[in-house]
Amino acid sequence: xxxxxxxxxxxxxxxxxxxxxxxxxxxxxxxxxxxxxxxxxxxxxxxxxxxxxxxxxxxxxxxxxxxxxxxxxxxxxxxxxxxxxxxxxxxxxxxxxxxxxxxxxxxxxxxxxxxxxxxxxxxxxxxxxxxxxxxxxxxxxxxxxxxxxxxxxxxxxxxxxxxxxxxxxxxxxxxxxxxxxxxxxxxxxxxxxxxxxxxxxxxxxxxxxxxxxxxxxxxxxxxxxxxxxxxxxxxxxxxxxxxxxxxxxxxxxxxxxxxxxxxxxxxxxxxxxxxxxxxxxxxxxxxxxxxxxxxxxxxxxxxxxxxxxxxxxxxxxxxxxxxxxxxxxxxxxxxxxxxxxxxxxxxxxxxxxxxxxxxxxxxxxxxxxxxxxxxxxxxxxxxxxxxxxxxxxx
Amino acid sequence: xxxxxxxxxxxxxxxxxxxxxxxxxxxxxxxxxxxxxxxxxxxxxxxxxxxxxxxxxxxxxxxxxxxxxxxxxxxxxxxxxxxxxxxxxxxxxxxxxxxxxxxxxxxxxxxxxxxxxxxxxxxxxxxxxxxxxxxxxxxxxxxxxxxxxxxxxxxxxxxxxxxxxxxxxxxxxxxxxxxxxxxxxxxxxxxxxxxxxxxxxxxxxxxxxxxxxxxxxxxxxxxxxxxxxxxxxxxxxxxxxxxxxxxxxxxxxxxxxxxxxxxxxxxxxxxxxxxxxxxxxxxxxxxxxxxxxxxxxxxxxxxxxxxxxxxxxxxxxxxxxxxxxxxxxxxxxxxxx
Numbered sequence: 001x002x003x004x005x006x007x008x009x010x011x012x013x014x015x016x017x018x019x020x021x022x023x024x025x026x027x028x029x030x031x032x033x034x035x036x037x038x039x040x041x042x043x044x045x046x047x048x049x050x051x052x053x054x055x056x057x058x059x060x061x062x063x064x065x066x067x068x069x070x071x072x073x074x075x076x077x078x079x080x081x082x083x084x085x086x087x088x089x090x091x092x093x094x095x096x097x098x099x100x101x102x103x104x105x106x107x108x109x110x111x112x113x114x115x116x117x118x119x120x121x122x123x124x125x126x127x128x129x130x131x132x133x134x135x136x137x138x139x140x141x142x143x144x145x146x147x148x149x150x151x152x153x154x155x156x157x158x159x160x161x162x163x164x165x166x167x168x169x170x171x172x173x174x175x176x177x178x179x180x181x182x183x184x185x186x187x188x189x190x191x192x193x194x195x196x197x198x199x200x201x202x203x204x205x206x207x208x209x210x211x212x213x214x215x216x217x218x219x220x221x222x223x224x225x226x227x228x229x230x231x232x233x234x235x236x237x238x239x240x241x242x243x244x245x246x247x248x249x250x251x252x253x254x255x256x257x258x259x260x261x262x263x264x265x266x267x268x269x270x271x272x273x274x275x276x277x278x279x280x281x282x283x284x285x286x287x288x289x290x291x292x293x294x295x296x297x298x299x300x301x302x303x304x305x306x307x308x309x310x311x312x313x314x315x316x317x318x319x320x321x322x323x324x325x326x327x328x329x330x331x332x333x334x335x336x337x338x339x340x341x342x343x344x345x346x347x348x349x350x351x352x353x354x355x356x357x358x359x360x361x362x363x364x365x366x367x368x369x370x371x372x373x374x375x376x377x378x379x380x381x382x383x384x385x386x387x388x389x390x391x392x393x394x
Numbered sequence: 395x396x397x398x399x400x401x402x403x404x405x406x407x408x409x410x411x412x413x414x415x416x417x418x419x420x421x422x423x424x425x426x427x428x429x430x431x432x433x434x435x436x437x438x439x440x441x442x443x444x445x446x447x448x449x450x451x452x453x454x455x456x457x458x459x460x461x462x463x464x465x466x467x468x469x470x471x472x473x474x475x476x477x478x479x480x481x482x483x484x485x486x487x488x489x490x491x492x493x494x495x496x497x498x499x500x501x502x503x504x505x506x507x508x509x510x511x512x513x514x515x516x517x518x519x520x521x522x523x524x525x526x527x528x529x530x531x532x533x534x535x536x537x538x539x540x541x542x543x544x545x546x547x548x549x550x551x552x553x554x555x556x557x558x559x560x561x562x563x564x565x566x567x568x569x570x571x572x573x574x575x576x577x578x579x580x581x582x583x584x585x586x587x588x589x590x591x592x593x594x595x596x597x598x599x600x601x602x603x604x605x606x607x608x609x610x611x612x613x614x615x616x617x618x619x620x621x622x623x624x625x626x627x628x629x630x631x632x633x634x635x636x637x638x639x640x641x642x643x644x645x646x647x648x649x650x651x652x653x654x655x656x657x658x659x660x661x662x663x664x665x666x667x668x669x670x671x672x673x674x675x676x677x678x679x680x681x682x683x684x685x686x687x688x689x690x691x692x693x694x695x696x697x698x699x700x701x702x703x704x705x706x707x708x709x710x711x712x713x714x715x716x717x718x719x720x721x722x723x724x725x726x727x728x729x730x731x
Contacts, residue, residue, distance in 0.1 A: 045418065049395075049416050049418055049423060050416075052416050052423070052425070053414065053415060053416035053425065056414055056416075056425055056427075057425075058424075058425060058464065059422055059423065119418075119422065119423075120422045120423065121421050121422020121423070122422060379396075380410075380412060380413070382400070382410050382411050382412060382413070383396065383397065383410055383413065385400070386397055386399070386400035386401070386410045387397055389400065389401055389566065390397065390400075390401065390566075392566075392567065
C-alpha cells in the first residue's frame with residue numbers, strides 16, 4: 001500500500017503545501033494563491049486544504065505530515081547569534097535581536113505540531129509531525145522528481161537552520177549532503193542585501209534585481225570582491241560581516257554599504273538610476289562566478305554527470321543559463337519551485353524515500369516526475385458555470 | 395473554500411454536480427463528494443432498483459446531508475453498511491439531504507429528483523427547526539467566503555385548503571434588505587427570535603450556558619396543533635406522505651437543547667405523533683434513544699461550536715434507526731412475497 005504524505009512549508013515566506021502519494025506528486029500549492037497575499041508566510045491552511053481535497057484524502061489517513069525545516073536547529077542559530085552579539089559588547093542590541101528573532105521562531109515554528117492539530121484535527125498516522133532539515137528538503141525537491149537515477153546536488157539559499165549552501169549527491173532513493181557553508185556566510189543573503197540596497201523588497205524583489213542587471217555595467221564587481229566577499233577557487237566564500245546587518249540587527253546591508261557604493265540606499269518607488277543598474281550587474285556577475293565555481297568543484301568531488309539544483313538562488317535563471325552553457329555537467333534539472341515553497345514538496349518526497357524507504361519511481365527516459373508546474377486547483381465546467389451564474393456574468 | 399451550490403429553478407439551489415471538496419471545519423475539515431444529480435453521494439442515483447437490493451430514500455436538511463462529516467460517516471452510509479442481516483439482501487440508502495433547506499424544499503427535491511426512483515422505503519428526517527424555514531420566504535445563506543446573502547426560497551402557502559407553491563422559480567440574485575416590503579421582511583428566517591442577543595451569546599461561546607440558565611423554548615410553533623406554522627408544515631408533510639406509494643418513516647430530529655434537556659420536546663413529539671397517526675405512516679422519534687446516553691457522552695454527539703452531529707452523533711442516530719428500518723424493510727418484503 002502506497003504512502004500518502006503531506007509536506008508543509010511556512011512561517012518565513014512562501015508558505016506552501018504538497019501532497020505525495022506513493023511517490024507521485026498529487027498536488028502542490030502556495031498559500032499566496034488562496035489568500036492573495038504575496039509570499040504569504042502564514043501556516044498554509046488553504047494550501048493544505050486544497051492538497052487534501054485534490055488527493056481526496058482524510059487527514060487522519062495521512063501516513064506522515066512533514067515540516068520542511070527543523071525549528072530547534074533554527075532556534076539554536078538564533079540563540080548563538082544573540083550570544084555572539086553580546087560577546088561583541090552590544091548586550092542591549094543582542095537582547096532585542098534575540099527577542100525579535102526568537103519570537104519569530106518560538107511564536108510560530110516551534111508550535112507547528114499544535115497548528116497541525118488545530119488545522120487538521122489529527123497529526124496523521126505517524127502520531128506526530130515529522131521535521132526535515134531545510135536544505136535536505138530543498139535537495140529532495142530537486143533530486144527525486146529529476147529524470148536521473150544519480151546526480152550531484154547543489155542547494156543555495158539565504159539560510160535554512162544553519163546552512164546556506166550545501167553540496168551532495170543522490171543515488172536511487174538515497175540522498176546525502178556532504179559539505180555546506182554555514183550562516184552568516186550566505187550567497188542568498190548577499191544577493192538580498194543588494195536587493196534591499198537597490199530599493200526592492202527582500203525575498204521578493206530579487207528577480208527585479210536580476211532583470212535590472214543587463215541594463216548596467218559590472219563596475220562594482222571589484223569592490224564587492226575586495227570588500228564584501230572572499231571567493232575561493234572551489235566556490236566557497238566568506239562574507240565580511242562588517243558590511244552586513246543580519247548578525248547584529250535585522251537590516252540586510254549595514255551602514256558601510258553607503259560608503260562603498262557611492263551614497264545611501266535607493267528608496268523604494270523612487271527612480272532607478274545608473275548606479276542601481278550597475279550594482280545589479282555587478283552582484284549578478286559575482287553570483288554567477290560563485291555558482292560556476294561551486295558547480296565545477298561539485299563535479300570534481302562527486303564525479304556525477306548530472307546536476308540538480310534548488311534553493312532560492314536557483315531561481316536566478318540567468319545564473320542557471322550560464323551554468324548550463326558552461327557545460328560543467330551533461331544535464332541540469334532545476335526544481336521549478338526552487339524557493340521555500342518547494343520545501344513542502346521536498347519534505348514530503350524526503351519522507352517517502354528516506355523515512356519510508358520507498359524506491360523512486362523510474363522514469364525510463366520519459367522525463368521527470370514533477371508533472372509540470374500546474375499543480376494547483378482546477379475547476380470543473382459545472383463549478384465555473386455556477387460561479388458565473390451566481391455572480392451575474394453573462 | 396470553493397462554491398458548493400448552484401442555482402436550481404425549483405428547489406432554489408443544489409450542490410454543484412460532481413463536486414469533490416474539502417470543507418475546513420472545527421473538527422479539522424471533511425471531504426464531500428457530490429454525484430451527477432447534485433446530491434452528496436459517492437455514486438449516481440439510479441432510477442431502477444439494483445437487482446437483489448432493497449433501497450431506502452432519505453430526505454432532510456444539513457443533519458441528513460451530513461454537514462461537518464464526510465459522506466461515509468453519515469447515518470445513512472452507516473445504515474447501509476449495517477442493515478444487511480444474515481440471509482437478507484443488501485440495502486442501498488440514497489441520501490437526498492440538502493443543507494439549509496426547509497421541509498418544503500425537501501418535498502420539492504422529492505418531486506424534482508426522486509419521484510421516479512424505485513424504492514422500498516422513504517425516510518423523511520425533519521430537523522424540528524425546519525418549521526421556521528417552512529414559514530419563511532427568504533433565508534440568509536453564507537457563501538464560501540462567509541458573506542451572508544439573503545435569497546428568496548420557494549415556499550408554500552395554504553389557499554382555500556390547498557397548498558400553493560410560491561417563489562418558483564426563485565430570483566437568482568440575492569436581495570438587499572431594503573428591497574423587501576414589511577410583509578416580506580417579516581418572512582425572513584433569521585433563525586428565531588432575539589437575533590442580536592443570540593449572535594452575541596454565540597460569539598461569546600456562552601450558548602449552552604445561557605440556554606441552561608434560561609431554559610429558553612425556541613420553537614413555540616409546536617405548542618398548538620392550530621399554530622399557522624405547524625398547519626403549514628403538517629399540510630406539506632401530509633401531502634408528501636400521501637403522494638408516496640410505499641412505506642414511509644417520519645423522523646423528527648431534535649434540537650441540541652432537546653438533547654441537553656434544557657427545553658421541552660413534548661410539543662413537537664405530540665404534533666408529529668398526531669400527524670403520523672393521521673396520515674398512516676410510521677413515526678420514529680430517536681430522542682428517547684439519544685437521551686439514554688450519559689450526558690457527557692451525549693454532549694459529544696455534536697461539535698463544540700457547530701450544532702451538527704459528530705461522527706458519534708451519526709453513529710448514535712444510525713443505531714436508533716437501524717432496528718426500525720430493518721423491521722420496515724422486513725415487513726415490506728413479507729408483504730411483497
